[in-house]
Amino acid sequence: MARVCEICGKGPMSGHNVSHANNKTNRRWYPNLQRVRAVVNGTTRRIRVCTRCLKSNRVTKAA
Numbered sequence: 001m002a003r004v005c006e007i008c009g010k011g012p013m014s015g016h017n018v019s020h021a022n023n024k025t026n027r028r029w030y031p032n033l034q035r036v037r038a039v040v041n042g043t044t045r046r047i048r049v050c051t052r053c054l055k056s057n058r059v060t061k062a063a
Contacts, residue, residue, distance in 0.1 A: 003030050005050040007058050037062040 016024040
């Protein structure tokens with residue numbers, strides 16, 4: 001399963017681990033995804049949503 005927010009499409013970002021000796025190795029930052037019961041097109045579904053979308057009320061949570 002892809003680590004992508006189903007609302008905004010936010011996915012992993014890439015960069016480097018930088019050691020004290022300035023060696024650089026690749027690494028990834030993953031979005032903070034939560035599985036949430038949400039109302040989508042009038043039905044309740046479980047979707048993976050980033051916390052930024054949850055905080056900004058882009059998702060209507062199911063009761």
